[in-house]
Amino acid sequence: MSKPLKQIHLAAHFPGVNNTTVWSDPEAGSHIEFSSFAHFARTAERARFDFLFLAEGLRLREQGGHIYDLDVVGRPDTFTVLAALAAVTEHLGLTGTINSTFNEPYEVARQFASLDHLSGGRAAWNVVTSWDAFTGENFRRGGFLPQEERYSRAKEFLATANELFDSWRGDEVVADRAGGTFLNDAKAGAFVHHGQHFDIEGQFNVPRSPQGRPVIFQAGDSEEGREFAASGADAIFSRYSTLKEGQAFYTDVKARLARYGRRSDQLLILPAATFVLGDTDAEAEEHAREVRRLQVSGATAIKHLEFVWNRDLSAYDPDGPLPDIDPDLGEHTVARGRAQVRMYRDPLATAREWRERAAANKWSIRDLVIETGSRQAFVGSPATVAATINDFVQADASDGFILVPHITPGGLDTFADKVVPLLQERGVHRTEYEGTTLRDHLGLAHPDARTPADRVAS
Amino acid sequence: MSSSRSPLHLAVALDGAGWHPAAWREPVSRPGELLTAAYWADLVTEAEHGLLDFVTIEDALGLQSSSPTEPDGRTDQVRGRLDAVLIAARIAPLTRHIGIVPTVVATHTEPFHISKAIATLDYVSTGRAGVRVQVTARQNEAAHFGRRTLPPFRIEDYRTPAGQELVTDLFEEAADYVEVVRRLWDSWEDDAEIRDIATGRFIDRDKLHYIDFESGRFSVKGPSITPRPPQGQPIVSALAHATVPYRLVARAADLGYVTPHDAEQARAIVEEIRTEQTAAGRGDETVHVFGDLVVFLDDDPAAAEARRERLDALAGHPYTGDARIFTGTPAELADLLLELSEAGLSGFRLRPAVVGHDLPAITRGLVPELQRRGAFRRAYEADTLRGLLGLTHPANRYATTA
Numbered sequence: 113m114s115k116p117l118k119q120i121h122l123a124a125h126f127p128g129v130n131n132t133t134v135w136s137d138p139e140a141g142s143h144i145e146f147s148s149f150a151h152f153a154r155t156a157e158r159a160r161f162d163f164l165f166l167a168e169g170l171r172l173r174e175q176g177g178h179i180y181d182l183d184v185v186g187r188p189d190t191f192t193v194l195a196a197l198a199a200v201t202e203h204l205g206l207t208g209t210i211n212s213t214f215n216e217p218y219e220v221a222r223q224f225a226s227l228d229h230l231s232g233g234r235a236a237w238n239v240v241t242s243w244d245a246f247t248g249e250n251f252r253r254g255g256f257l258p259q260e261e262r263y264s265r266a267k268e269f270l271a272t273a274n275e276l277f278d279s280w281r282g283d284e285v286v287a288d289r290a291g292g293t294f295l296n297d298a299k300a301g302a303f304v305h306h307g308q309h310f311d312i313e314g315q316f317n318v319p320r321s322p323q324g325r326p327v328i329f330q331a332g333d334s335e336e337g338r339e340f341a342a343s344g345a346d347a348i349f350s351r352y353s354t355l356k357e358g359q360a361f362y363t364d365v366k367a368r369l370a371r372y373g374r375r376s377d378q379l380l381i382l383p384a385a386t387f388v389l390g391d392t393d394a395e396a397e398e399h400a401r402e403v404r405r406l407q408v409s410g411a412t413a414i415k416h417l418e419f420v421w422n423r424d425l426s427a428y429d430p431d432g433p434l435p436d437i438d439p440d441l442g443e444h445t446v447a448r449g450r451a452q453v454r455m456y457r458d459p460l461a462t463a464r465e466w467r468e469r470a471a472a473n474k475w476s477i478r479d480l481v482i483e484t485g486s487r488q489a490f491v492g493s494p495a496t497v498a499a500t501i502n503d504f505v506q507a508d509a510s511d512g513f514i515l516v517p518h519i520t521p522g523g524l525d526t527f528a529d530k531v532v533p534l535l536q537e538r539g540v541h542r543t544e545y546e547g548t549t550l551r552d553h554l555g556l557a558h559p560d561a562r563t564p565a566d567r568v569a570s
Numbered sequence: 571m572s573s574s575r576s577p578l579h580l581a582v583a584l585d586g587a588g589w590h591p592a593a594w595r596e597p598v599s600r601p602g603e604l605l606t607a608a609y610w611a612d613l614v615t616e617a618e619h620g621l622l623d624f625v626t627i628e629d630a631l632g633l634q635s636s637s638p639t640e641p642d643g644r645t646d647q648v649r650g651r652l653d654a655v656l657i658a659a660r661i662a663p664l665t666r667h668i669g670i671v672p673t674v675v676a677t678h679t680e681p682f683h684i685s686k687a688i689a690t691l692d693y694v695s696t697g698r699a700g701v702r703v704q705v706t707a708r709q710n711e712a713a714h715f716g717r718r719t720l721p722p723f724r725i726e727d728y729r730t731p732a733g734q735e736l737v738t739d740l741f742e743e744a745a746d747y748v749e750v751v752r753r754l755w756d757s758w759e760d761d762a763e764i765r766d767i768a769t770g771r772f773i774d775r776d777k778l779h780y781i782d783f784e785s786g787r788f789s790v791k792g793p794s795i796t797p798r799p800p801q802g803q804p805i806v807s808a809l810a811h812a813t814v815p816y817r818l819v820a821r822a823a824d825l826g827y828v829t830p831h832d833a834e835q836a837r838a839i840v841e842e843i844r845t846e847q848t849a850a851g852r853g854d855e856t857v858h859v860f861g862d863l864v865v866f867l868d869d870d871p872a873a874a875e876a877r878r879e880r881l882d883a884l885a886g887h888p889y890t891g892d893a894r895i896f897t898g899t900p901a902e903l904a905d906l907l908l909e910l911s912e913a914g915l916s917g918f919r920l921r922p923a924v925v926g927h928d929l930p931a932i933t934r935g936l937v938p939e940l941q942r943r944g945a946f947r948r949a950y951e952a953d954t955l956r957g958l959l960g961l962t963h964p965a966n967r968y969a970t971t972a
C-alpha cells in the first residue's frame with residue numbers, strides 16, 4: 113500500500129536585501145511601504161499559505177569599503193511590520209528573523225509574546241546567530257561573539273526565552289471584578305536564570321500567549337546549526353532546493369532528532385525556493401533566463417566573484433575570462449556583512465573549480481555567476497511547477513517551501529492564482545485554514561495543552 | 571473671544587483599563603481583554619473619532635507596581651502588559667489620521683533597534699508615529715537584563731546628591747539615546763533610493779551616512795537599515811517633572827508632558843523649559859509643552875465625584891499621582907484647559923481614569939465642548955502627526971545637496 117500523501121507547507125518570503133529581487137522591473141514596487149507588505153500578505157493568505165517570512169540584517173552591506181548599492185538596500189523593522197500585518201490578515205503565520213547575538217532574552221521574549229497575543233497565536237521566530245564585529249558596531253552593549261560562542265549564546269538565549277514564556281502557566285489572569293482579584297498568583301512570571309551568557313531574574317510581564325511559545329525556526333547550516341535545530345527548533349529554513357541536496361539535508365537533520373527524544377514530524381524542513389512561471393514550460397525557461405540576467409548584471413558578477421577572491425576585481429571585464437590570480441586567503445576585507453562570504457569555505461578550491469568550469473564551457477565571468485549562482489528552483493508552467501513541488505515533498509526533499517518571488521510585492525500573485533489551485537486539486541494543499549494558530553497550520557503541538565479560551569476567564 | 575487663540579492640541583494616554591488602579595473593576599471595563607488587539611483597536615478608533623492629535627501607549631520592562639521603585643507583589647490590580655511599540659504597529663493600519671506614540675525605555679534597549687522600529691511605525695502608519703522616551707531606575711528591571719546594576723533608589727532619595735546623580739545620569743543617557751535615534755533617522759537622505767537602471771544602482775550611496783556616534787555611553791556606527799521615515803523625524807516626547815527631565819525635553823524632544831497643578835505652576839514650568847531650550851541652542855524650534863491631567867468626566871459633577879469615591883474605596887485609599895486629578899463635567903474641564911493654556915501649555919495629554927468611561931467622555935463630551943468654543947479642530951486638517959502638531963518636515967542634518 114502506498115504512503116498517504118504528505119500535505120505541503122507553503123510560506124512566502126517577502127524578499128528583502130538580496131540579489132534576487134529584480135527592482136528594475138516596471139512591475140516592481142516598494143519594498144519599504146506598508147502597502148507592499150499588506151499586498152504580499154493578503155496574497156499569501158488568499159492562497160492559504162502557512163506563514164509569511166521576513167529576514168533580517170542589522171548593518172548595511174559593504175563592498176570595498178563602500179555601501180553596496182547594486183541590490184535592494186534597506187528594510188523595515190521585522191517586529192513592527194509583523195504586528196502591522198496582523199491587522200490586515202486573520203490566519204497567516206508571521207515569522208520574523210531575530211538575531212540572538214545583538215538582542216537580550218527578556219526583550220525579545222516580550223516582543224514575541226506580544227506579537228503572539230496581538231495576532232491571536234500566529235508568531236514565529238527564526239533564531240539566527242550571525243554576525244560579527246562589523247555588525248556589532250551598531251550596538252552599544254551587544255558587541256559580538258567569536259564564531260564558536262554564537263551557538264552557545266543562541267542555545268542559552270532560546271532556553272532562557274522559553275523559561276520566560278513558561279513563567280506564566282496561562283491561568284493566572286482571572287480578572288474577577290466582584291472579588292477584586294486580578295491575578296490569582298502574585299508570583300506569576302517569576303524566573304531565575306543564571307547561566308554562562310545570561311544572569312537574569314525577576315518577573316516576566318507578558319502573560320502566556322495563545323501559542324504558549326512562538327514557533328521556532330532555525331536557519332544556520334553548520335554542524336552546530338543543525339544540532340541546534342534538532343534540539344529545539346520546530347522548523348528549519350534551509351537553502352537546499354534541489355532534489356538530491358534537499359533529500360540529503362532532510363535525511364541528515366531528521367536523523368538527528370532521535371538523539372533529543374523527538375519524532376521526525378516535530379521538525380519541518382522548509383527550503384527557500386525561487387520560481388519563475390510561464391504559460392508553457394518553454395516560455396518559463398525563456399523568462400527565467402531573462403530574470404537571471406537582470407539579477408546578475410556585469411557589475412554584480414564582478415562583486416560576486418570578489419566574495420570568493422577577497423580582492424578588488426573591478427579592473428576585470430565581466431564579459432571576459434575569470435581572473436588567473438588566486439583568492440587572497442587573509443581575513444575577508446572586501447565584502448562585509450554578507451552571508452555569501454562564509455558560504456565559500458575553501459576559496460582556493462572554489463576558484464580553481466570555477467576557472468575549470470568556465471574554461472570548459474567558454475563562460476565569461478558573468479556567465480559563470482549566472483550558471484553557478486542559479487537559484488531558480490522551480491521553472492515552468494503552473495502544471496509543471498505544481499507537479500515538481502509535489503514530487504519534491506513526497507520524495508522527502510522537504511516538507512514544503514518558503515517561496516521567494518523576484519518581484520515585490522506582486523510576484524506571488526500568479527503562483528497563488530495558478531499553482532495553488534492545482535496543488536489543492538491534488539489534495540496536497542489546504543483549501544481552508546482548519547485552525548487559527550500557526551502551530552495549527554504546521555501540525556505542531558501546543559506546548560501548553562490548555563486552550564487560550566480556558567486561560568483568560570473574564 | 572476664544573476663536574482668536576490658537577487651537578488646543580489633545581492627546582490621551584492609554585494604559586490598561588485606565589489610570590485609576592481600580593478602573594478594571596468598573597462594569598464598563600474589559601479586564602479580560604487588555605492583551606487583545608480588539609481592545610486596543612477599539613480605544614484608538616474611539617480616540618480618532620474624537621479627532622485627537624495622538625494617543626500614547628504606556629509601557630515598562632517589568633510588571634506594573636503601585637510603588638514607583640520596586641515590585642509590590644499585589645494581585646488586586648492590573649498586572650501584565652504588551653510591548654507598546656507592537657501595540658502601536660498593530661493598530662496603525664486600522665486608523666488614518668491619529669498619531670500613535672508608544673513608550674520606549676532608553677535605559678535598557680538598543681537605540682539602533684528602537685530607531686528602526688519607530689521609523690517603521692512611521693511607515694506602517696504613513697507618517698503618524700512618535701515615541702515617548704522613558705528612563706527607569708528600578709533595580710528589578712535592570713535585573714531582567716543583567717547587563718548593568720543600578721544603585722538602590724527610593725523616592726525619598728530623589729533629592730539626595732546620590733539620587734540626583736543617578737537621575738542626571740539616566741536622563742543624560744536618554745538624551746544621548748535620542749541623539750543616536752535621530753541621527754539614524756537622518757542617516758538616509760529622503761531621496762537616497764534612486765533605482766537608476768542605467769548604472770544598476772539601487773541607491774545613491776553618497777546619500778547614506780555613517781552617524782559615528784561616540785559618547786561614554788554609546789558607540790553606534792550606522793547608517794540605519796531602514797530608510798528615512800515619511801515624517802523625516804517622528805515626534806520625540808518625554809514626561810518631565812523636574813529640572814533634569816525638563817532639560818531632556820528642552821534638548822532633545824519635540825514635545826514634553828508636564829504635570830502642573832495650577833496655572834501659575836504651568837507658567838513656571840514652561841518658562842524653565844524655554845530657558846533650557848535657549849541654552850541648548852534650540853530657542854527657535856517648536857517644542858510643545860502639554861499638561862498631563864487624570865480625568866474623571868461626567869455630565870453630572872456629582873456622578874464623577876461619586877465614581878472617584880467608589881473607585882478609591884475599592885482601591886482602599888484615595889488615588890494620587892504625579893498629575894493633577896480633575897473630577898467634573900466636560901464644560902468644567904474645558905474651562906480649566908483654556909485657563910492652563912493661557913499659561914503657555916500648547917496642549918494636554920488626558921489620562922482617562924477609567925478608559926471605558928472617560929475616553930468616550932473626552933471624545934463625545936469634551937471635544938464638542940471645545941469645538942463650540944472654537945478651541946479645537948472640527949476635522950483632521952493633516953495626514954501626519956507633524957502636520958497635526960504644526961511642525962514642518964525637518965531638514966536632514968546630513969544632506970549636502972541643495
Ligand SMILES: Cc1cc2nc3c(=O)[nH]c(=O)nc-3n(C[C@H](O)[C@H](O)[C@H](O)COP(=O)(O)O)c2cc1C
Nearest residue numbers: 167168209240241242331332333334337349350351
Ligand atoms: C536560508 C537561510 C536564510 C537566512 N536568513 C538570515 C537572515 O535573514 N538574517 C541573518 O542574519 N542571517 C540569516 N541566515 C544566516 C544564518 O542564520 C547564519 O548563517 C547562521 O545563524 C550562522 O550559522 P551557521 O554557521 O550554522 O550557518 C540565513 C541562513 C540561511 C541558510
